[in-house]
Amino acid sequence: MPEVYNWQLGRMATYVYDEKHPKEQFTFVFNTNRCIACQTCTMAHKSTWTFSKGQEYMWWNNVETKPYGGYPQFWDWKILKMLEQSNPGQNVWNVRKTSNKAIHGVYEGVTIFEAPAKIGLNQQAIGYVPTDEEWRFPNFGEDTAHGREFTQSREGTFGGDNGTRSVLPEHKIWFFYLQRICNHCTYPGCLAACPRKAIYKRQEDGIVLIDQSRCRGYKKCVEQCPYKKPMFRGTTRISEKCIACYPRIEGLDPLTEGDQMETRCMAACVGKIRLQGLVKIGSNGEWAHDPDNPQYYLIRDRKVALPLYPQLGTEPNGYYVPSRHVPRAYSQQMFGPGVDHSIDQYMVPDRDLLGVLQLFRTTQRIIFKWKREPGPKIFETNIHGKKFEMYNDTVIGFNRKGKEIIRVTVEEPFYVRPEEHPGAI
Amino acid sequence: MKVSYSAQLMEESVFRHLNHLERSGYRSDYDEFHSLADPIYELPEDDREAAFEKVNRLFFLERLKLGDHVLRALEAVGLIPKRKRTVRKSALVQKTEVAEIESPEELSEEADTEQAGAEGEAIESEEGVTAVAEMEEDDDELEQNDEVSYDLAREFEERIKEVVVKRGINKVDEGSNVLNRVSGNPIIEMRVLASRFSNPEEAQELDAFLIHEFMHAKDMVDPEFDYEDAFIPGNPSVKNLITARFKLLWNMYVDSRLARMGVVSVQPKESRYREFDNFYRKIPDKQRKGIFEGLWQTEKLTHEELLSMATDLDTLMSKYVDPGDMAEDEKDFIHLQGSPCPLCKFPTYNWVDDPESICDEMVIEAIQIDFPDWESRDGGCDRCIEVYELRAGVG
Numbered sequence: 001m002p003e004v005y006n007w008q009l010g011r012m013a014t015y016v017y018d019e020k021h022p023k024e025q026f027t028f029v030f031n032t033n034r035c036i037a038c039q040t041c042t043m044a045h046k047s048t049w050t051f052s053k054g055q056e057y058m059w060w061n062n063v064e065t066k067p068y069g070g071y072p073q074f075w076d077w078k079i080l081k082m083l084e085q086s087n088p089g090q091n092v093w094n095v096r097k098t099s100n101k102a103i104h105g106v107y108e109g110v111t112i113f114e115a116p117a118k119i120g121l122n123q124q125a126i127g128y129v130p131t132d133e134e135w136r137f138p139n140f141g142e143d144t145a146h147g148r149e150f151t152q153s154r155e156g157t158f159g160g161d162n163g164t165r166s167v168l169p170e171h172k173i174w175f176f177y178l179q180r181i182c183n184h185c186t187y188p189g190c191l192a193a194c195p196r197k198a199i200y201k202r203q204e205d206g207i208v209l210i211d212q213s214r215c216r217g218y219k220k221c222v223e224q225c226p227y228k229k230p231m232f233r234g235t236t237r238i239s240e241k242c243i244a245c246y247p248r249i250e251g252l253d254p255l256t257e258g259d260q261m262e263t264r265c266m267a268a269c270v271g272k273i274r275l276q277g278l279v280k281i282g283s284n285g286e287w288a289h290d291p292d293n294p295q296y297y298l299i300r301d302r303k304v305a306l307p308l309y310p311q312l313g314t315e316p317n318g319y320y321v322p323s324r325h326v327p328r329a330y331s332q333q334m335f336g337p338g339v340d341h342s343i344d345q346y347m348v349p350d351r352d353l354l355g356v357l358q359l360f361r362t363t364q365r366i367i368f369k370w371k372r373e374p375g376p377k378i379f380e381t382n383i384h385g386k387k388f389e390m391y392n393d394t395v396i397g398f399n400r401k402g403k404e405i406i407r408v409t410v411e412e413p414f415y416v417r418p419e420e421h422p423g424a425i
Numbered sequence: 426m427k428v429s430y431s432a433q434l435m436e437e438s439v440f441r442h443l444n445h446l447e448r449s450g451y452r453s454d455y456d457e458f459h460s461l462a463d464p465i466y467e468l469p470e471d472d473r474e475a476a477f478e479k480v481n482r483l484f485f486l487e488r489l490k491l492g493d494h495v496l497r498a499l500e501a502v503g504l505i506p507k508r509k510r511t512v513r514k515s516a517l518v519q520k521t522e523v524a525e526i527e528s529p530e531e532l533s534e535e536a537d538t539e540q541a542g543a544e545g546e547a548i549e550s551e552e553g554v555t556a557v558a559e560m561e562e563d564d565d566e567l568e569q570n571d572e573v574s575y576d577l578a579r580e581f582e583e584r585i586k587e588v589v590v591k592r593g594i595n596k597v598d599e600g601s602n603v604l605n606r607v608s609g610n611p612i613i614e615m616r617v618l619a620s621r622f623s624n625p626e627e628a629q630e631l632d633a634f635l636i637h638e639f640m641h642a643k644d645m646v647d648p649e650f651d652y653e654d655a656f657i658p659g660n661p662s663v664k665n666l667i668t669a670r671f672k673l674l675w676n677m678y679v680d681s682r683l684a685r686m687g688v689v690s691v692q693p694k695e696s697r698y699r700e701f702d703n704f705y706r707k708i709p710d711k712q713r714k715g716i717f718e719g720l721w722q723t724e725k726l727t728h729e730e731l732l733s734m735a736t737d738l739d740t741l742m743s744k745y746v747d748p749g750d751m752a753e754d755e756k757d758f759i760h761l762q763g764s765p766c767p768l769c770k771f772p773t774y775n776w777v778d779d780p781e782s783i784c785d786e787m788v789i790e791a792i793q794i795d796f797p798d799w800e801s802r803d804g805g806c807d808r809c810i811e812v813y814e815l816r817a818g819v820g
Contacts, residue, residue, distance in 0.1 A: 122450055129444060131620050132437075133595045216463045219440070237466075237477065 001113070004187060005285065008310040008336070010102025014113045016124050016192035021285040022206035026184050026244050027295045028266065028276040029305040031321040031360065033346070035177040035273045037063050037142070044268035049243070054235030057135050060242040061265045063179045067330065068141030071180075072134040072228055076309065079112070079226045080333075082126045083311070086115035091311060093337045103303060104310070104338040111313020112189060112226050124192045127224040147173030169324040169347065169384070176323040179273070181265060182229040182242035183308065183316030184208045190241070193224035205278060206317065207244040215239055226312045249278075249366075259399050260366045272361035277368065292369045294356050294397075302353055304345045306335035321346055348386040354410060355395040363406040367397035378411060426505065427587040428495060432478045434592035435485040437619030442489055445623045458484055491622050495590055495615070498635035501688050502643050504585065506578040585646060586610045593618045601638035603645040606652070613642045629689065637691045640679045644728075652728045657736070662772045666763040671735035673700055674720065678731065681721040694721065707759045707776070712746050719745035766806035767799060768792065773806035780810050787817040
């Protein structure tokens with residue numbers, strides 16, 4: 001089997017096809033600290049793409065509560081268990097081998113593509129087809145926390161073990177929301193699995209699509225996508241998946257007059273947790289150095305945004321800012337060994353990072369470049385022993401052509417109502 | 426009797442079974458299926474549904490013989506007489522069976538069927554929408570094991586109009602029911618998860634499930650069992666409790682008969698005992714075991730008897746406990762899980778059996794002010810006892 005370079009794993013890895021990269025790659029960053037699970041993103045995609053017969057159960061975008069939720073149910077628990085069973089105790093990260101080519105260390109376990117050889121399975125990747133029951137109740141486990149019961153200590157205080165309080169930032173009782181769409185992976189499991197070669201990755205933006213005219217409903221994509229985002233439509237007997245609203249990415253929506261737009265789920269986000277963009281891929285297949293691009297800045301430069309379950313080996317292009325309050329071991333299993341660094345950065349952000357974070361959901365247009373103009377200092381405090389200084393900088397976002405498309409300050413402006421109209425809006 | 430299968434069940438079962446075979450390295454059926462199914466996508470959309478159903482029916486009934494599980498289950502419980510039929514076992518199952526040592530029961534079952542290396546006999550299907558397997562009548566091939574049971578089975582076969590097997594939505598939805606029972610043209614409806622048909626190596630579980638459920642259905646159409654839709658009086662929690670006990674007792678009745686027939690059911694005797702133990706934990710150990718054994722050995726029970734035993738502990742105990750074994754007043758003070766507390770009247774699973782033995786005298790007096798006829802042996806729920814402890818000032 002061919003070997004491809006997976007920067008998230010920091011090594012060469014097995015894949016079904018030879019290494020090939022698009023000119024640009026669709027990426028997104030979700031800040032899990034901000035999500036309130038309003039599901040507006042879910043309804044945005046549902047009303048745009050999955051409202052027809054046979055699509056009733058489909059949620060190309062879903063927001064699930066961790067640790068107990070999942071759509072389909074237990075999807076991550078099951079694939080991680082399969083991975084562990086194929087290589088017991090050996091699926092570990094070696095952070096001592098961190099380097100420029102392995103920014104989070106090296107994953108020394110097996111991926112979903114390497115596991116079949118270990119267990120003698122004649123498939124492109126390990127996986128399973130969820131049952132009807134598993135596809136049901138996408139909100140199963142919503143808002144269900146994990147943790148020990150509150151116990152009252154002799155002193156009458158409430159806390160966890162023996163009345164000991166949580167040591168912040170980790171909470172003893174916790175849950176968080178995990179928002180998921182298709183990751184439009186660099187090495188997609190669905191694409192590898194399809195016996196009809198009906199799935200392809202677009203050269204212009206890396207969006208992964210299923211050719212509806214070629215698909216014959218084998219459901220191998222459903223089986224071998226570890227994130228379970230391809231979904232079989234019973235009425236047409238053809239599989240479907242998130243298409244990254246590619247007409248919007250292409251700038252075909254008249255609203256933006258040719259400017260490339262973010263997807264519907266990104267644009268609809270009430271909590272301002274989502275930022276989506278396109279990163280340039282160099283001729284060597286690696287991300288072109290471009291710290292002015294907010295996506296590159298968050299993912300590769302500051303390493304605040306981390307991939308989802310990178311150990312699966314598909315090189316997903318969806319990235320997450322981990323939740324500060326979640327126990328680190330859980331987050332590390334989900335986002336890899338970069339969690340501590342990410343949270344340290346996010347918890348006490350410097351001016352640049354704070355500036356980029358303000359760009360989330362300021363515009364529907366894709367921001368290709370950002371810039372910060374300095375402003376006055378307005379606040380200072382200590383956060384977990386670290387000094388935090390806040391400046392009311394102005395952050396500017398630009399479209400592909402370099403035209404300014406958004407301008408926002410770090411501090412939200414105050415509007416003072418004039419005295420002569422106290423009751424007016 | 427007709428046996429029919431819903432299109433959704435056939436499609437999902439065939440997919441999962443073929444998927445399992447392909448993942449196990451056995452591709453011939455999988456490839457054949459796709460050679461027939463893939464060209465259907467070229468047809469006009471309106472013509473595809475019927476074409477897919479035809480292919481799924483072919484594989485469900487003939488290629489993979491998945492319908493045979495249902496027919497064998499009907500034979501096992503005596504709803505149809507045993508007949509010879511051709512069997513084509515998948516390569517995966519054959520490989521497994523070669524590795525296993527066959528038990529005498531398996532050998533005798535296999536003697537009833539003819540193993541064919543080639544394709545199985547085609548079953549004529551009459552309807553376009555759902556697959557129908559007509560039972561072949563061939564007197565020369567009939568299994569002459571027992572004239573009495575054969576005649577009984579024929580009787581059931583002739584009385585029941587149809588067996589409809591559908592896809593269950595989830596585990597709770599699975600089960601059997603009898604429709605049109607009163608009208609005299611009963612139809613047995615069986616709902617089963619399609620995923621049960623996935624793995625030919627786990628066929629025993631599917632067979633056990635079908636046999637167990639068909640036995641329930643058989644009871645419902647058996648005039649000796651005398652099934653009737655019953656109204657259970659009382660509030661919802663009382664109804665739920667009686668229904669749960671009734672289900673347990675009926676399941677025991679089904680499984681005990683299957684065990685005597687030498688047929689594997691969904692739960693073995695030990696497992697049923699644990700379930701029984703949980704419901705009737707408050708009955709003294711010796712009597713509890715005796716009741717269970719008595720129930721398990723009972724050959725004939727009616728619907729009314731089962732319901733009566735589920736509703737009233739006295740009925741259950743008087744049937745299986747010798748009068749000398751327990752005094753009447755001892756029986757009165759058995760606090761079954763879910764029975765109502767004599768103080769608050771709510772069903773409780775947390776009984777305080779004899780508060781006098783653990784509480785202050787003042788607590789007992791406080792209760793008896795409100796309930797003069799109450800004795801400590803009557804017990805109470807833990808919440809009521811706690812309330813009276815507080816009232817007595819000792820909590």
